[in-house]
Amino acid sequence: MEATWDINFTSQFEKDAKRLDKSGLGGWLTGLSFLKDGPKVDNKQLKALKKQSKAFRWRKGDLRVIFRVVGQSRSILLLAARHRKDVYKKPPSDKQEIAGSFDELLVRMHSNKSLNDEKYKVSAMQNAMKNAMQKALIFTPDNGQAELEEIFIDEADLFLLDIPQEYYPLILDVKGLSSLEGKGIPSSVKRRLEDYLTAPSTDHIGKIYSLDQSNDIDAIANHTLDRFLVSLDPQQKSIVEKPFDGGPWLIRGGPGTGKTLINLARIKRIYQEGIGDDLLQHGSIKTGFITFNKQLSKSAEAMFKAISVDSSGGDVSFSTLDSLVMSLLGNAGKESKVVFEKEQAAVLNLVMGSVNDERWDEKYISTIQQRRGSSFILEEFDQIILGNGLTKEEDYLSFTRKGRKVALLSKERGLIHRLYRLWSKEMTRRGWSTFAGRRLTVERMIYQGQLDISRNCYDYLFIDELQDLSVTAIRLLAHLVKYPKNLTFTADTAQSIYLKSPSWSNISNNIRFHPGNSFILRKSYRITSEIDRAVKPLRLNAGDTEKDNDGIEQTIFSGEKPCWLNCSLDNHPSAAAELSKSLIKKDINPGQIAIITPDKKTTDLVQQALSSYGVPSDVFQKNRGLDINSKAVHLLHAHVVKGLEFPFVIVTGIVEGKYPPYSAVQAAKDNVQLEETMDKARRLLYVALSRAARGLWMLTDELMPSPLLTYLNQEDWTYREKRVNSTLKKPYEIKSHVSGIQYACGEIILSQYFQVGDILVTNREKNNIHDSNAIFLTHNKKKIGYIPRDLAALVANVIDQGMNVYVRIICINDSSLYSGLT
Template identity: 25%
Template sequence: MPHLAIDATCLPQYDKLDRPTRERLLAVTRKFRELPIGALLSHPDLRIRPLPAGQDPRIRTFRISDTWTGVMLAPESGETFLLVHLLPRDSAEDWAGDQRHDVNSVMGTLERRDATALERAGERRSAGRRPSSGGARDRPVPAASPAGAAPAAAAPAAPAGGASADGSPAPLFAHVSDRDLARLGVDPEIRDFCRALGGIGELRDWRPALPQDQYEVLSALAEGHSVARVLDEVVAPRRPSVGAVATDDYDTAIRHTRERVIVVNDDQEIEDVLAGEFNAWRIYLHPKQRDLAYRARFNGPAKVSGGPGTGKTVVALHRVKYLAEHLPLGGRVLLTSFTNALVESLKRNLALLIPPELVADVDVVTTDKLALDVVKEVHPDVRLRTDTKGVFANYSRQHRLPYPVDFLFSEYRHVVMAQGITSLDGYLDPDARRGRSTPLSVPQRREVWHAISEARAMMRHSRRLPAEDLHAEAARILDARAGKPYTNLVVDEAQDLHPAQWRTLRAAVERGYNDMFIAGDNRQRIYDNTVSFRRLGIEVVGRSYPLRVNYRTTEEILTWADGILRGHDVTELGETLPEPAGTTRCVLSGPPPELHGAADEPAELDAVADRVRRWLADGIAPGDICVTARTNRLRDSVAAHLRARSLPASIFNPREHAVTDAAGTVRVTTMHGVKGLEFRAVAVSGITADALPQMDHVTSADLDENQHRADLDAQRSLLYVACTRAREHLYVTWHGAPSPFLPT
């Protein structure tokens, strides 16, 4: 019987289908399991048709509805059909006729290229002109868009090839031999084509026309990575584990193309892949993700890191599933994250992944709620304090201290509580303030210590503890217990936790194999917490695993967003050293981000409203659109402005509202509120020089230069997080002077 596989290209298009067309598509896909190949190909309702002679003989089109057509690859051998694309009927055959599918002889993967565009580029080259994407029919069409869509704009970059003898830029790949390109899986046609490219921007402009895996090889080389590194990081992970894949074995190649293709086995899996609650690439585990999530044994804490969209959260959720299925009698799993909003999202998704009887063995709470519950068991009257800085301000004012409140609060959070210092001698230790740029003499340290100690005593006396002190008490209680409350612990969005929170977590779970599973990304650290796992007794050496494939965000959005962090070192999660070198690859492609600067705030809000109206007109559902703002005031202004223009908009509070709510409105929230979520289209508004950075939230450089930089980096990461919530469309606006964080 036939099998059906689904290409990632289909995912953005599926969102454009109305409900009857989606139901029709699902009915069509069921026939791939119900009918033998002969009956399938001749079925009158499907109207499966080959392309005209001279085009790829393996490609077929089939009818979904009166207005939509599917494009699939029907191998000459084997039984696996690949659903390649979903297109409006009047453009499907033209798009399909331009495409050709081949098996990469080095990587064993299935690749698609725009044969027509590449052929015409070759004709121009033969005529003495370099390939160009300037002609209407010769321009590469983005793989996730219907025929005729404009290609992504070229991103300016210096070519990797340096300069020629006369000082002009050398061809982009002049430094790479044909032999090395062949070793990396670049075939003769693409080798010939890429020799004429002059810059990385031109390469990116041609991405939709190039074979996907070969493009990633060329992109890594153009970014300056060595042949050896590209071979190790891009080519080797794609090679089949057992034997080579023959260039005519399309069935095996389809199944081996695991980063872009999902082989589905039943009706529910088909529906989940196309439009399930998690969205296709969030419920499906690719081989490396599955190995990490379902590995039987880690001999201690394990860490998974990776950029936005690489699947850290879904790996964490599946890890919880595995642990819950293998709990000893009386065991419990803790799944935790930083905020209530993120925890609510984890609860909803976990309930969809595992049955109620397993959910009952899992606690899903914030780290602060965990600490509060532990402390309340011993001190029932204790509450969590949220105005800690105000306490330090009152104390400083009453005692006329010479230190600004920001300085005292920073010493409390980033020195005393971060290092778990419990005595004056500990604070006087020469290494206690390592990394602080403001020197303090011994008498000054004594004075600061006594101020912090007395302010903490006041808070203890009131029975309202700040989070840092609450965690210190929780860790003390848990350390004193003979037994621990949890058998296993899984942490999501780990980058934002304070060292005091990590001490509670470490004390809440028995040490041993599979004790801690940690997922996070320091690029997305929006709070100024710096952590060393080693100093906290969390040893992950030899058990750290990077994820390098982005399944959510288009390359155009991620490449632009990476410019927000350009020039600023990203440290490894749980370490103070720079993140290990490596490249993140994107599965999807789409239009570049749009940037709009306005004269004033009303004009900016008008532009946001116009962009939202156009997204809605393009068929994007209101619930798939989000508008973010830097402050609550601007959030409220945006929502009111959209509603005043008859657009369906509502303020979105992640603590109260689920992204699955069928409210039928555009979500408007703060940049903090969108953390951990994703939408097809995102407008990031109010990115002005006054709002980012928001200097009243930044420690003065005169007080502490290092903390000043850390505060700025946290706000820079906040912008990065907001922009990378977009899957397909990103619109960034400001009025007046733009934020200096925006890529130039």
């Protein structure tokens, strides 16, 4: 029969084949040649999952060969070949790239000569296949001894179904459910498997949430969040089980890959297995878990308690970076007060007039403040100068400012550093400091031997959310572990506030990463392929090369498309409450649901709406972590959700003025700064949306759309509208404050003076790149400015329907104008 299927293999399969060959098991490989005619197997037509290629197993005695069939391309990929006792202990490698063709592998296995000569290559292949076939007669499929069968369920399914791991080998090695009889597997487990395999849904998530809940106390829908967050998937388990020598370790991965859980599970191993006992001179092993903010630290501590019921003898501390810095400073830290942008900007404005350097005249100094703005200059102090320890002007001038899109001339840099030194001196005089300044102070003191850290050093240190730490912060933490090999970092650079990966050579000579101690988690067992596809366009990687990309390449499970729900912003709280109520009616534990809001005001409104619908809620508090045992809907701000995951997520307020905030847009002095602002908002929205694992709802308002929505592909979403009547049926009056907002085009709202009673004409500007609802005003046919965006979002619909809208000046109060629309 003519061969019509391509057979390829992975690098892991080749390693397995060579290992079996060395053990004396030869000839089996050529026995797989029959697959060129396509896999023919007598199966019971189990309902296949949508868009999934099928997995098969070829068994002969104690040998198991696992391969995957991709029907569309008529190809077969050989994944693993091991003895029965080994094949289910270690799943096939995450890297399932094709390493070569089946015929090439035969030649590699049966010839040691070079294949550079093409004529010899053909001859060698023919001879190798002939010799191998002679050895493999007993393995041919038509002799009745070997069996080929479809794998009716795989390890990923068992993880999703929350099947206890002790049953994995028994379940994975049988032909079907009927073969489980007499294997000692509980009836509840068999019932769950049967319900899952025969469920009418065509996606994974639909199947697990359609399981019979009434007869199963441990039903998946009834779980609180702790069960979801602390279950190790096969990919995570493979990293957790790696030895502790050979560090330091770097674990990277996108949302839903469980980087934090890996750290916590490895901490658990330290105490359960007595790892590091050889380091003991007195007392217990000291382990630290450090992350960027208090909420993440508290949540990680709660997760650790959930997986470590007994960590007796363990000295584990969970802390934020700045809490650790404060404890290291001791009384010295209490002598200064941390101040924020308002106070910092006041000091900057003060020192602007005291530069007194012939390199810059007063006009140039005034110009740079107008061009760049106080916020930009303070960020340059914080992120670049203090964040990298560039207290010397020459170091700052020669530094490559990774991550900042706004280029600075050498003359500008010199002035900014001069301003920094004056600003720093005045801050010190006032007894003020910043978090970045404190970190640099402590790092310098440790480096110069001025600070005793002997009691604060860790035997093992786990650093979470590395992407949020500056170079100075990482240097500081590297000082706090006794042996650099016992450092572990986790990161997702697409969520970085510093935008670029650090250069490790600038941090420590003892920290180097290579394929042996650096891993990228390319699979996600949490987020569905549909959610991943929908939110991925928002993802911004840390750099331009493949090594900077931590993104997910393979999502294991399928589900429904996420929902893009369009309704009035005023209706977002009630819409979120309705969605939560509908999920709870499906017997889903409220603790599996999170509602993510852009600010506290929205949070309060959503909480009120939930209460009116009788839905319990738990507002995320700054001083305590996420309550992973709660049976209430979680309410969180977008700025604190990084590192957290939930089965079902509703994100509200994705509108103009929230993503990005009006204040940030107004602070941008030019298009480059505006682009930087947009990127920050884009990363924040990506973080918010990617917290969802199994179901996602995004709430927007078409009258005031966020500009970030243009990055998304609407075909990846199920689009729904919950319309409200926003059309003006008859003339009426609205009072609205009109402020002097500066637009990128250089015009200021109401840029000339008027008298009470003057009438202004509204005009639509649909091609405005900043606001699709933009409305400008004219007076005597002269364009004089724009009406506020929130009001334009309402009025644009009226003008577009052919109605005339005029503005009558009814009050003038200093620089603020109040107008009525008639």
